[in-house]
Structure formats: C-alpha cells, structure tokens
Amino acid sequence: MILTIVKYPEPVLQQPGEPITEFNEDLRRLVADLFETTYASQGIGLAAPQVGISKRVTVIDLSMGKDPAQKLVLVNPEIILREGRQYEEEGCLSFPEIRDKVPRAAKVRVRAQDATGKWFEVDGEELLSRALQHEIDHLDGMLFIFRMSALKRDMALRRIRKLQREGRW
Numbered sequence: 001m002i003l004t005i006v007k008y009p010e011p012v013l014q015q016p017g018e019p020i021t022e023f024n025e026d027l028r029r030l031v032a033d034l035f036e037t038t039y040a041s042q043g044i045g046l047a048a049p050q051v052g053i054s055k056r057v058t059v060i061d062l063s064m065g066k067d068p069a070q071k072l073v074l075v076n077p078e079i080i081l082r083e084g085r086q087y088e089e090e091g092c093l094s095f096p097e098i099r100d101k102v103p104r105a106a107k108v109r110v111r112a113q114d115a116t117g118k119w120f121e122v123d124g125e126e127l128l129s130r131a132l133q134h135e136i137d138h139l140d141g142m143l144f145i146f147r148m149s150a151l152k153r154d155m156a157l158r159r160i161r162k163l164q165r166e167g168r169w
C-alpha cells in the first residue's frame, strides 16, 4: 500500500522514533509499504517517521526497485563507524523541491536488525553512505536542512515558506 508522506514541519519528523521490539507481520507489512511508497515517489529511501510512524525502521534501495539485491531494511540501526568527509547534494521526500549540499562522513558502517530481528552490518561509501546517514538521522528526528550551513538552511526555509504561500507545499 502506498502511504502518505508527511512534509516538514510535521512534528513527527522531529521526534526520535521508538525502538522496534516486535518482529511480526505488522512490521513486515510496514517495510513492504515503505518500499512501495519509496518507489511510487521515485526516492531511494524512506524512514517510518516520514509516513507518520514514530518507529526506528527505514528502507533504502539505490536501484529504485530495479535490483532486489539492493533492497536494504534497517531496523533499530546504529552507525558504528564513520570515516572521512564528503559534501554532496541531498534531497528528501519530506522536502519536495529542496536540494542542497550537506556535510557527511565519506564512509560508514551500520549495525541493524532485519525485518526478522536478525542483526547484520552494512558498509556504505558515497551515495549509500549518504543515504544511510540521512535515513538514520530521520529515526533520531534530525532533518537534512539542519545539517546544512546556516546560509543554505535559511535559503531552504525561505523557499518552503514561499511554496507554502503559493499553496504548493
């Protein structure tokens, strides 16, 4: 089922998500819905708070549905290693039309559970590293505009206010 993506400044986006404790059919349905919603929006990742569910689960698929091997389900994820720096453009499905550069670690290692509760680790570089950091930030209530420079953040916030006034947000 395609879920409704909430946009900034919906409060749920800035609340830390609750840890997942039950690995049941509800969780598996939520994961399937998150993938379906990501693909319908032509995104590469989506976190549960973005569909109004304040829980620590997110999905990433850099292939946008083309390669099942790239589907990544991250439940209760933690970044356990960060290395280097990168500074590239990001967007977010909760911020349509907003894209700008965000400082991130070049490489990360993430420890997470899958939809059955099994722990695993995943390493990411470049785009995957950015996606992992961006989505895990969502689970902490942290949004990418608050990682931007003050100048870029102010530009983004002004743009959002303009879109709101025009009824396009």
Ligand code: NI
Pocket (backbone or CB within 6 Å): 091, 092, 093, 094, 134, 138
């Ligand atoms: Ni996002």
